Amino acid sequence: MQQLILFNIFNGLIVGAFYALMALGLSLILNLSGVINFAHGGFLALGAYLAYTLMPFVGFWGALLLAPFLTAGIGLVIERLMIRRLYGRDPLYSLLLTFGLAYILEDVARFIWGAQSLPYPVPAWLTRPLSSQYFFLTGYRLFMVLLVALAVSALFLILRHTRLGMRIRAGTLDLETVSALGVNVRVLRNLNFGLGIYLAGLAGVLAAGMLGLQPTIGTSLIMPSFVAIIVGGLGSLPGTLFGGLLIGIASGLTTVFFPSASEAIIYVMMGLVLLLRPRGLFGEEGRVQ
Amino acid sequence: MSLLRAEQVSCSFGSLKAVSGVSLSIAPGELRALIGANGAGKTTFFNLISGFLPPTGGAIIFDGIDITAVPAHRRVGMGIARTFQITEVFPDLSVRENLRIPVEVASGMARHAWLSRGKSAAVMERVDELLSLGGLADKAERLAGELSHGDQRAIEILMALALKPRLLLLDEPTAGMGDQETFDITELIRKLHREHALSILLVEHDMRVVFHLADRIMVMAEGVVLADGTPEQIAADERVQSAYLGQGDS
Amino acid sequence: MRWMRQNISTVLLWIVLLTMPFWMKAVGGYTELATRVVVMGLAAMALNFLLGFTGTLSFGHAAYFGIGAYGVGMTIKYLVPSTALGMVVGVISGTLAAALIGALIVRLRGVYFAMVTIAFGQVFYFIAFRWNSVTGGDDGLNGWQRQALKLGWTTLDIQTHDKTFYYFALTCFALSALAMALLLKSPFGRTLVAIRENERRARFLGINVERHLWLSFVISCAFVSVAGTLYALLNNFTDPRALRWDMSGNFVIMAVLGGMRSFWGPLIGAAIFVVLQDYVSSVTENWMSVVGLVFVLVVLFFPRGVLGLLRGRGKL
Numbered sequence: 001m002q003q004l005i006l007f008n009i010f011n012g013l014i015v016g017a018f019y020a021l022m023a024l025g026l027s028l029i030l031n032l033s034g035v036i037n038f039a040h041g042g043f044l045a046l047g048a049y050l051a052y053t054l055m056p057f058v059g060f061w062g063a064l065l066l067a068p069f070l071t072a073g074i075g076l077v078i079e080r081l082m083i084r085r086l087y088g089r090d091p092l093y094s095l096l097l098t099f100g101l102a103y104i105l106e107d108v109a110r111f112i113w114g115a116q117s118l119p120y121p122v123p124a125w126l127t128r129p130l131s132s133q134y135f136f137l138t139g140y141r142l143f144m145v146l147l148v149a150l151a152v153s154a155l156f157l158i159l160r161h162t163r164l165g166m167r168i169r170a171g172t173l174d175l176e177t178v179s180a181l182g183v184n185v186r187v188l189r190n191l192n193f194g195l196g197i198y199l200a201g202l203a204g205v206l207a208a209g210m211l212g213l214q215p216t217i218g219t220s221l222i223m224p225s226f227v228a229i230i231v232g233g234l235g236s237l238p239g240t241l242f243g244g245l246l247i248g249i250a251s252g253l254t255t256v257f258f259p260s261a262s263e264a265i266i267y268v269m270m271g272l273v274l275l276l277r278p279r280g281l282f283g284e285e286g287r288v289q
Numbered sequence: 290m291s292l293l294r295a296e297q298v299s300c301s302f303g304s305l306k307a308v309s310g311v312s313l314s315i316a317p318g319e320l321r322a323l324i325g326a327n328g329a330g331k332t333t334f335f336n337l338i339s340g341f342l343p344p345t346g347g348a349i350i351f352d353g354i355d356i357t358a359v360p361a362h363r364r365v366g367m368g369i370a371r372t373f374q375i376t377e378v379f380p381d382l383s384v385r386e387n388l389r390i391p392v393e394v395a396s397g398m399a400r401h402a403w404l405s406r407g408k409s410a411a412v413m414e415r416v417d418e419l420l421s422l423g424g425l426a427d428k429a430e431r432l433a434g435e436l437s438h439g440d441q442r443a444i445e446i447l448m449a450l451a452l453k454p455r456l457l458l459l460d461e462p463t464a465g466m467g468d469q470e471t472f473d474i475t476e477l478i479r480k481l482h483r484e485h486a487l488s489i490l491l492v493e494h495d496m497r498v499v500f501h502l503a504d505r506i507m508v509m510a511e512g513v514v515l516a517d518g519t520p521e522q523i524a525a526d527e528r529v530q531s532a533y534l535g536q537g538d539s
Numbered sequence: 540m541r542w543m544r545q546n547i548s549t550v551l552l553w554i555v556l557l558t559m560p561f562w563m564k565a566v567g568g569y570t571e572l573a574t575r576v577v578v579m580g581l582a583a584m585a586l587n588f589l590l591g592f593t594g595t596l597s598f599g600h601a602a603y604f605g606i607g608a609y610g611v612g613m614t615i616k617y618l619v620p621s622t623a624l625g626m627v628v629g630v631i632s633g634t635l636a637a638a639l640i641g642a643l644i645v646r647l648r649g650v651y652f653a654m655v656t657i658a659f660g661q662v663f664y665f666i667a668f669r670w671n672s673v674t675g676g677d678d679g680l681n682g683w684q685r686q687a688l689k690l691g692w693t694t695l696d697i698q699t700h701d702k703t704f705y706y707f708a709l710t711c712f713a714l715s716a717l718a719m720a721l722l723l724k725s726p727f728g729r730t731l732v733a734i735r736e737n738e739r740r741a742r743f744l745g746i747n748v749e750r751h752l753w754l755s756f757v758i759s760c761a762f763v764s765v766a767g768t769l770y771a772l773l774n775n776f777t778d779p780r781a782l783r784w785d786m787s788g789n790f791v792i793m794a795v796l797g798g799m800r801s802f803w804g805p806l807i808g809a810a811i812f813v814v815l816q817d818y819v820s821s822v823t824e825n826w827m828s829v830v831g832l833v834f835v836l837v838v839l840f841f842p843r844g845v846l847g848l849l850r851g852r853g854k855l
Binding site: 030034035036038082085086089090091092093094095096097099100101102103104106107108110111219223226227229230234260263264267270271274275278 | 590596598643644646647649650651653654655657658659661662665666669784785788791792795825827828830831832833834835837838839842
Binding site for chain 2: 728733
């Protein structure tokens with residue numbers, strides 16, 4: 001029993017790490033630009049498929065390194081060409097746009113790579129379990145958690161210590177002032193978007209190794225990211241991180257006792273948070289309206 | 290008995306004490322003015338009375354009832370109506386439509402899904418009354434957003450009036466207006482005060498308007514009350530002179 | 540006759556709607572397509588009650604659409620083979636769900652409100668998907684059919700006659716549209732427009748904004764669930780796709796495409812969208828990309844929609 005609980009908590013942690021990684025990218029874009037990027041799942045899938053295509057040429061590690069950057073690049077172009085035009089307008093339009101992009105991305109993936117599941121080859125030494133007693137601690141799962149931890153730490157370091165990061169943080173609080181201080185807000189939004197998409201692409205590559213590839217891989221992961229943001233707190237990145245981990249672990253724990261409810265639990269938690277603290281656990285006052 | 294009584298009201302934003310221990314009373318039928326330099330806390334105090342902000346200390350009593358925790362829309366039902374410093378009408382609706390909404394709300398029809406012909410006619414009659422009071426009858430069908438600043442201000446005041454308030458809160462009604470418009474608005478306010486016996490709390494920068502209209506004036510500075518009295522007393526008060534009046538008028 | 544002149548477009552519209560099954564075939568369509576236009580039109584108009592008239596962004600309306608659909612299907616399949624009862628169950632379920640969820644989310648605004656509506660939409664999709672013993676899961680709810688309507692003096696065979704069902708759907712549509720129109724023209728409807736135009740002002744005019752938003756949400760979802768029941772009845776089938784994010788998105792794009800600020804706009808948008816989707820999916824497998832492209836193009840170049848453009852100026 002103890003093993004089962006541990007297994008599921010660890011599993012939940014991995015899942016939560018994913019949710020957090022994706023949710024952080026979503027949150028970045030939402031906080032600075034007020035855009036709900038519904039196409040985030042599409043970019044995740046794109047990252048996974050690009051990695052798959054690159055792998056024969058650059059190997060597993062090359063794909064892991066390059067694919068997220070490529071995805072981010074595509075994201076930068078899309079932001080520049082389409083999303084940028086909608087900033088001044090009602091958020092309805094940017095949401096509709098990203099909806100449309102989600103359709104297109106899913107269909108393009110299906111068109112180029114086919115509708116059936118594709119396996120994503122992972123180096124053998126990574127998939128070996130690390131200990132016979134805790135068989136579930138395969139190298140790959142540990143690797144994923146470590147990589148997510150690395151990415152998240154890198155993100156927070158960027159936000160705290162680089163100029164870009166500080167501008168993003170300031171811009172999230174008060175874009176007008178930042179602009180008045182001479183920062184090119186359009187470039188800032190563009191780079192911020194790219195950063196968010198990078199995280200989506202990275203999540204995609206990691207997910208591929210665990211789940212394999214299908215065109216719908218993105219849309220199944222995007223909803224928990226929404227919930228992570230709602231639970232963790234609107235406008236707060238640490239909140240989003242916490243939210244993702246929390247719902248992941250909750251989901252893992254529920255699997256032990258009520259296996260069929262393990263997916264539903266995240267929505268129950270969302271309902272509870274909305275009832276008791278609408279702005280989320282770490283949300284800022286005033287962000288909600 | 291006073292109509293409105295604010296007792297030691299405070300409002301802080303973190304460590305910033307926007308309003309600190311301010312007490313004010315308004316007698317029925319009185320026109321009170323609230324003046325002070327920018328940042329003195331006038332608008333914050335105003336927001337506290339209208340229910341836009343909750344106070345961090347003190348109490349607000351309206352007609353004997355403690356309304357400190359009562360939400361904004363409910364205070365309207367109790368008889369407090371306000372205008373905003375930046376004119377907030379419904380720009381894409383006609384003047385008539387703008388006025389129709391508060392008239393219907395005030396008549397308790399806000400949630401009515403259907404209106405009998407009789408009631409509908411009564412509403413329209415009241416709207417016409419308000420239109421002629423403000424001199425806007427000929428502009429009734431025009432979109433509110435297209436009218437001049439002065440006219441929009443008048444619409445706002447009329448909308449507040451449509452709510453049948455006992456206390457009218459006017460937030461810098463002459464802000465950004467030229468002489469003629471200022472005169473028109475001042476006359477409208479005076480009419481409301483004299484002919485309709487409305488109690489009014491007025492925040493203003495324009496000293497001519499203040500001294501022309503007010504029964505009593507309260508001066509605020511840095512979140513506290515500096516002086517409170519009749520226009521003559523205030524004009525003669527040395528502290529007020531140096532702190533505020535001496536800085537020139539708007 | 541002045542009444543006729545003022546409402547000439549509405550009169551024309553109804554002439555078109557009333558005669559559609561007869562000329563539909565001539566232009567390469569079929570009766571079922573016409574019915575689908577009416578059903579989706581109702582859904583889009585119901586969404587627009589909230590979106591275009593109250594100014595509230597809901598991207599999760601498919602949830603209530605789907606609840607209506609499953610409600611009628613499950614009633615006919617498991618309870619009583621009665622179309623009328625099934626519809627009642629479907630609409631009440633959808634309305635109840637909206638009342639509960641609406642109460643939960645009415646304090647939120649803007650993008651956050653939209654996010655939460657999306658999330659709740661997904662909750663119901665998930666339920667329909669997982670609860671396969673009852674709902675049929677991914678395969679959908681089949682093995683049932685719309686039942687003929689016994690009206691006391693006659694029986695309407697909506698089961699086998701496409702045209703009869705079309706007129707039945709059109710009647711439901713007409714009644715719903717009438718109800719919505721009356722509501723929008725009432726004092727209550729005016730408070731919704733006030734909230735859309737300037738929420739803060741509306742609040743300071745004494746309007747209980749949260750309560751009115753909740754009411755608008757419930758009304759909007761109630762009529763969308765009516766559309767949902769008709770959708771299931773039309774297909775004699777429903778599946779989780781009726782509850783998915785893309786269905787919600789479709790409702791919104793129909794409203795925007797036709798013109799959010801006009802009453803009939805969403806119907807026009809639905810007509811264009813449904814016909815387009817029907818045509819494209821018969822021509823290519825990649826119709827999803829085309830639909831997505833429509834979204835993108837409308838948003839970038841055509842945000843005021845057909846009727847918005849025809850009316851000339853007006854705020855977005």
